[in-house]
Amino acid sequence: MNSSICRNIGVIGLGSMGYGIAVSALQGGHRVWGGDVNPEPAARFRDEGGQPGTPADNAQDLDAVAVVVLNAAQTETVLFGDDGIVARLRPGAVVLACATVPPAFARDMAARCDAVGIHYLDAPISGGSIKAASGQLSIMAAGTPEAFAAARPLLDSIAETVFELGDTAGAGSAMKAVNQLLAGVHIATMAEALTFGMTQGVAPDKFVEVISKCAGTSWMLENRAPHIVAGDYTPHSAVNIWPKDLGIVLDIAKSAQFSAPITATALQQFVAAAGMGHGREDDAAVAKVYARNAGLTLPGEDS
Structure with a gap:
């Protein structure tokens, strides 16, 4: 969805998801500054129409900044580290925090932003790099009405669906944890089913053709199994994401005294994949x- 209101937007973290968000914001008619620790995607984004300079260098002019980094530690560093952007933003600007983080962390970041007059939207994202680039993300968002209002022009440009989950940060991250539990388990289960089928003479391409039309399918099966069929492991979402995200799920479960054995098993398969060098x-x-x-x-x- 495109917004008719032009805003000054910063996007920090230009990986596959962040780059797509930056492009979608640009296509939505906003002025967009992109920043990343790797200079290559930042330079590429400027060549595609991004503003010169970095979000940090232009923070005083920003209406909103999307932080699309790997985890809680990186989010905190971007916001409140030695060169943290929050101290440079003008009062009334809004932070969209898009990483998968524990709900308690999101609440802490919101309180620290609020103390200096900055709005904080707990806004984890789902949909993959292709939907990020086409402005069709699903966003699980929580924050004050003022945070939603400040973020609305950007949300309209980058999301197909915004789930408004309440006026307290943490609710978005809680829902994202639920989503990641299912997504990670579904990927691991898809891999288990596909390779189990191979032991019974079911070719991977036939597995996709049949199971994608049967009750055993899932979005992850339909999206990821074709990568295996093609033998193409170019990362849209990397193996390394899942020890982090499923680890967050299990940390939350532990604090809630909730047993999540299927999640734990899936986590170990991703850890094993990483240990194999993948x-x-x-x-x-x-x-x-x-x-x-x-x-x-x-x-x-090779056989």
């Missing part, structure tokens, strides 16, 4: 754990 590959590469253990050869691999 951490930077697409998360469908978790199938390589099953294939190795069963002596199977996946598409695109």
